[in-house]
Amino acid sequence: MNRNPVSRPAAPSLPLWLAHAFRTQRGPVPWSAVTRGALAAGPLLLAGVLGGRIADGVLAAIAAMLAGINDRPGSRRASVRRLGAPALAGALGLLVGSYAGQQLAALPLTLLLTVLGLAAGGISAVGPVASAAGTQLLVTAAIGAGMPAAESGWQRALAFLAGAGWLLVLRLVLPSPGSLAGDFRFDGEREAVADVYDAVAALLDAVGGATATARRAALTAALDHAQDALAGPRLRRPAGSAAERRLHTQYAAALPLAEAATALAWAGEPLSARAAEGPRRLAAAVRGNTGTGPLPAPSRSVPALRALDDALLRAAEAFDRAEEGDRRLFARRAGTTGGGAGSGDDRLRVRRGGPRGDGAEGDDRRLFARRRGPKDVVRVALGAGGREYGLRVALCFGASAAIAQALHHARWYGQHQHWYWLPATAVFLVKPDLGPLASRVLCRAAGTVLGALVFAGLAALLPRPEGLIVLVAVCGALIPVATRNFAALTAVVTVLVLALVMAGGEPQASVSRIGETLLACAIVLIVGHLPMPGERGGGVRARLAAAGSAAHAYLVHVLSESGDRAERWALRREAYRTLAEARAAIALAAAELPALARHTEGTDDVAAVLERLVDTTTACAVHLDDTGRLTPRHTRQLEELLDALDRSQEWAGLPAAA
Numbered sequence: 001m002n003r004n005p006v007s008r009p010a011a012p013s014l015p016l017w018l019a020h021a022f023r024t025q026r027g028p029v030p031w032s033a034v035t036r037g038a039l040a041a042g043p044l045l046l047a048g049v050l051g052g053r054i055a056d057g058v059l060a061a062i063a064a065m066l067a068g069i070n071d072r073p074g075s076r077r078a079s080v081r082r083l084g085a086p087a088l089a090g091a092l093g094l095l096v097g098s099y100a101g102q103q104l105a106a107l108p109l110t111l112l113l114t115v116l117g118l119a120a121g122g123i124s125a126v127g128p129v130a131s132a133a134g135t136q137l138l139v140t141a142a143i144g145a146g147m148p149a150a151e152s153g154w155q156r157a158l159a160f161l162a163g164a165g166w167l168l169v170l171r172l173v174l175p176s177p178g179s180l181a182g183d184f185r186f187d188g189e190r191e192a193v194a195d196v197y198d199a200v201a202a203l204l205d206a207v208g209g210a211t212a213t214a215r216r217a218a219l220t221a222a223l224d225h226a227q228d229a230l231a232g233p234r235l236r237r238p239a240g241s242a243a244e245r246r247l248h249t250q251y252a253a254a255l256p257l258a259e260a261a262t263a264l265a266w267a268g269e270p271l272s273a274r275a276a277e278g279p280r281r282l283a284a285a286v287r288g289n290t291g292t293g294p295l296p297a298p299s300r301s302v303p304a305l306r307a308l309d310d311a312l313l314r315a316a317e318a319f320d321r322a323e324e325g326d327r328r329l330f331a332r333r334a335g336t337t338g339g340g341a342g343s344g345d346d347r348l349r350v351r352r353g354g355p356r357g358d359g360a361e362g363d364d365r366r367l368f369a370r371r372r373g374p375k376d377v378v379r380v381a382l383g384a385g386g387r388e389y390g391l392r393v394a395l396c397f398g399a400s401a402a403i404a405q406a407l408h409h410a411r412w413y414g415q416h417q418h419w420y421w422l423p424a425t426a427v428f429l430v431k432p433d434l435g436p437l438a439s440r441v442l443c444r445a446a447g448t449v450l451g452a453l454v455f456a457g458l459a460a461l462l463p464r465p466e467g468l469i470v471l472v473a474v475c476g477a478l479i480p481v482a483t484r485n486f487a488a489l490t491a492v493v494t495v496l497v498l499a500l501v502m503a504g505g506e507p508q509a510s511v512s513r514i515g516e517t518l519l520a521c522a523i524v525l526i527v528g529h530l531p532m533p534g535e536r537g538g539g540v541r542a543r544l545a546a547a548g549s550a551a552h553a554y555l556v557h558v559l560s561e562s563g564d565r566a567e568r569w570a571l572r573r574e575a576y577r578t579l580a581e582a583r584a585a586i587a588l589a590a591a592e593l594p595a596l597a598r599h600t601e602g603t604d605d606v607a608a609v610l611e612r613l614v615d616t617t618t619a620c621a622v623h624l625d626d627t628g629r630l631t632p633r634h635t636r637q638l639e640e641l642l643d644a645l646d647r648s649q650e651w652a653g654l655p656a657a658a
Contacts, residue, residue, distance in 0.1 A: 086135070267302070
């Protein structure tokens with residue numbers, strides 16, 4: 001008698017918008033950021049209490065909290081822009097909100113805040129830093145207008161800048177776990193560059209397997225992170241120290257390796273484990289700030305493998321030249337000579353048969369800075385994505401400010417003088433970079449309820465103000481960990497802000513904060529489903545259009561057979577980077593409720609074709625370097641992909657590339 005196994009029905013999968021609410025980023029605890037968080041908001045509040053300026057201490061602590069939300073892993077130099085730009089925008093918003101709240105009646109104040117929301121929403125479409133700046137501009141404008149104070153607007157703005165500046169000073173001064181090797185100022189850059197070599201090795205291991213596409217995307221993310229880490233603001237245009245020049249050289253040496261690995265992934269023929277050993281040893285050399293030692297030579301049977309071997313040779317030379325340059329500099333400073341040091345490099349170059357240069361200088365700014373000037377920023381802010389997002393932010397912010405003022409005048413708040421919570425909550429809820437709309441609403445509501453209930457229990461037990469100061473310090477330390485999930489972040493921020501408000505002399509307000517949060521959720525949900533002028537999904541389409549233009553520019557440059565490799569690598573970086581941004585926007589739009597997700601149907605197919613086109617262009621570039629001509633497979637693939645791109649763009653309602 002045959003017994004057929006009983007098939008169990010598959011467990012029903014959660015909708016994307018609901019699954020996103022439970023998604024949590026994984027990784028080691030960022031102890032450096034936790035330490036900075038503990039030393040920021042709590043001590044600032046303590047200083048305000050001890051100095052008899054509690055209001056200034058509360059504002060400084062709020063600024064440190066907002067800066068802590070933006071305190072992400074990366075280089076110290078990049079943190080200046082990532083923390084500093086939003087802080088300046090926040091001070092401006094506090095200044096405008098304070099004076100407007102004092103001078104304007106309810107109606108003109110609401111109109112001003114609506115216009116401010118329109119501008120901040122458009123600017124937020126430019127990128128992550130601009131989005132954080134737009135968020136702080138609106139949140140602090142709501143605080144300035146909805147939290148009356150005896151201090152003048154400029155005094156409040158200075159207190160805010162002092163709080164954010166304190167966290168930035170901690171970020172620049174305190175060492176991190178990776179700062180033991182080499183110059184501690186560049187530990188973030190060093191780790192980012194090492195991650196690039198590790199990502200190259202991981203891609204080489206995955207060639208010919210099912211994970212090759214994901215590994216190539218991980219390589220793009222690593223290159224993006226390293227580019228941002230090295231392209232931060234500096235006082236002088238060229239690299240100012242030997243350690244910085246060494247990192248620039250090491251990053252530039254990784255670009256041809258990434259190009260060759262991408263070409264090998266395109267070919268799809270599995271490689272031996274030996275091929276990935278060289279990049280891994282280079283990654284270890286970057287992390288340890290040491291020499292490379294002997295590198296295993298991969299096979300040179302096909303053009304892409306020859307390109308990989310040549311890139312490894314040039315990387316080894318670049319590492320050794322940088323190390324020798326450091327030794328010479330030290331010798332000169334010590335009053336000695338570095339005689340004969342160059343012969344080793346010459347012997348290596350002659351023995352291995354590789355050219356010394358490849359047309360790209362280690363400090364070529366084209367390899368580090370993105371090509372976006374003021375005109376490009378304005379074009380993005382005023383484009384379809386910026387207009388759509390700006391209108392939605394303006395409606396949410398203006399409507400929530402109007403309702404908050406109406407409830408305030410109707411004494412719905414009781415004896416409270418503050419009405420900032422509703423519009424400030426709406427600002428966070430309307431931000432698409434925090435997740436799909438329904439997921440944001442769910443996380444915000446759950447996090448606020450949890451945080452308010454936790455604070456209500458703690459407020460009944462803690463002594464004042466000592467217990468509140470300790471609570472603020474603990475919450476500041478938890479923020480870097482809580483940023484991995486929006487609900488967790490909301491809960492921690494709710495406890496922190498309620499503690500600050502009570503430390504400032506206001507009564508316990510947990511119940512009213514829950515009611516205002518739920519009202520803000522309803523406002524943002526309604527506005528999010530309202531029809532808007534123009535075509536919906538403008539942000540996704542704008543990013544896809546940018547990716548298409550970058551891919552086209554890269555293809556034209558490669559087919560022109562230009563010898564400027566630095567230009568080629570810069571164009572390839574921009575093509576992959578804009579594609580990654582488009583992919584992220586598409587994934588976010590697909591996780592919306594069906595009524596919103598349908599507006600971006602088909603865009604994922606366009607992005608997939610663009611990725612294959614850029615991969616094929618990279619393979620063509622490597623093959624042209626080796627043989628000077630393309631194979632029939634390359635030309636056939638290009639023609640098929642260009643035709644497929646035209647069809648998918650037409651189906652998705654996108655304009656064809658130029």
